[in-house]
Amino acid sequence: MANSRGTIYGLTALCPIKDDEGDERPHHMQLREYLAALQRDQRSPFSAISSTHLARLAVLDDVVFVGAPAMEEHLSSRYLVFVSNFDGDLDSYLTRMAREVPWFVDDVWSHCTGYPGTRDPVAFVAYMKTCQLETTFLFADVDDKTVQETLTALEVQSELVAFVEENQGRAGEDLKSAFDRHLRHIRTMPPLVPGVRALVVSEKTATVHSTSLTVNDT
Numbered sequence: 370m371a372n373s374r375g376t377i378y379g380l381t382a383l384c385p386i387k388d389d390e391g392d393e394r395p396h397h398m399q400l401r402e403y404l405a406a407l408q409r410d411q412r413s414p415f416s417a418i419s420s421t422h423l424a425r426l427a428v429l430d431d432v433v434f435v436g437a438p439a440m441e442e443h444l445s446s447r448y449l450v451f452v453s454n455f456d457g458d459l460d461s462y463l464t465r466m467a468r469e470v471p472w473f474v475d476d477v478w479s480h481c482t483g484y485p486g487t488r489d490p491v492a493f494v495a496y497m498k499t500c501q502l503e504t505t506f507l508f509a510d511v512d513d514k515t516v517q518e519t520l521t522a523l524e525v526q527s528e529l530v531a532f533v534e535e536n537q538g539r540a541g542e543d544l545k546s547a548f549d550r551h552l553r554h555i556r557t558m559p560p561l562v563p564g565v566r567a568l569v570v571s572e573k574t575a576t577v578h579s580t581s582l583t584v585n586d587t
Contacts, residue, residue: 372504375512377422378462379454379504382497384481386428386447396480397447401428403476414473418465420456422509422516426477449481451500454507456515463494520561528555 372379387396404426407413415424427450434442455462466474467490474493478484483499485492511519532551536544 372459372507374507374509376456376515377454377507377509377512378457378459379507379509380452380459380462380497381502381504382451382500383429383448383502384451384478384484384497384500385445386449386480387482388446397428397430400449400477400480404428414470415453417470418455418462420462420465420516422454422456422511422519423452424454425452426450446482449477454509459498459501460494463497464490467493517560524558524561525555528558 386400389395407426410416413424415421429444429448429450431444431447436442453462467487471487474487479486483496485496487493514522528551532548536547539547
């Protein structure tokens with residue numbers, strides 16, 4: 370399977386972290402601290418890039434593989450793992466990162482070997498492509514809708530569940546009038562902001578749906 374599924378592109382990149390074990394605060398520790406403090410909701414930098422469905426950042430120390438016959442293999446350096454699912458093509462998305470959240474990109478990738486900065490978006494795109502791994506098993510729970518279309522669907526779902534809960538047992542005409550009012554309300558609702566959680570509540574379940582969130586593993 371290729372890097373895309375439907376209209377969704379799946380990026381996986383492993384960027385080598387600078388080796389400075391002799392320093393008091395090595396790059397991998399600075400990066401862990403930064404990622405741990407990074408906002409994960411509508412304040413996430415990835416929420417500013419409106420085409421982001423999901424983004425994940427993690428520091429990878431090592432991967433020990435024991436083959437047959439038994440033999441240990443290790444990574445040559447620590448890596449920053451960057452995974453993102455987004456609408457559209459790779460070049461446009463990486464260019465938007467360099468132009469729309471350059472401070473964030475610099476804060477993160479300045480700890481990585483060979484990082485060229487964001488002043489030249491073309492150089493940044495080229496750098497990220499050298500770190501890219503082919504996504505061999507991309508799964509997108511929604512592979513033919515944009516972020517905003519997905520948010521709108523979740524918002525409508527939440528509103529309809531609330532309507533059903535609030536209007537149990539109403540007579541036909543009253544129910545129709547109430548539904549017409551609710552439908553007008555749904556049509557005039559402002560769009561959800563990426564990263565905001567839409568709460569779907571019923572008497573039996575309470576489910577949180579969200580999109581464009583940042584997950585930071587340290």
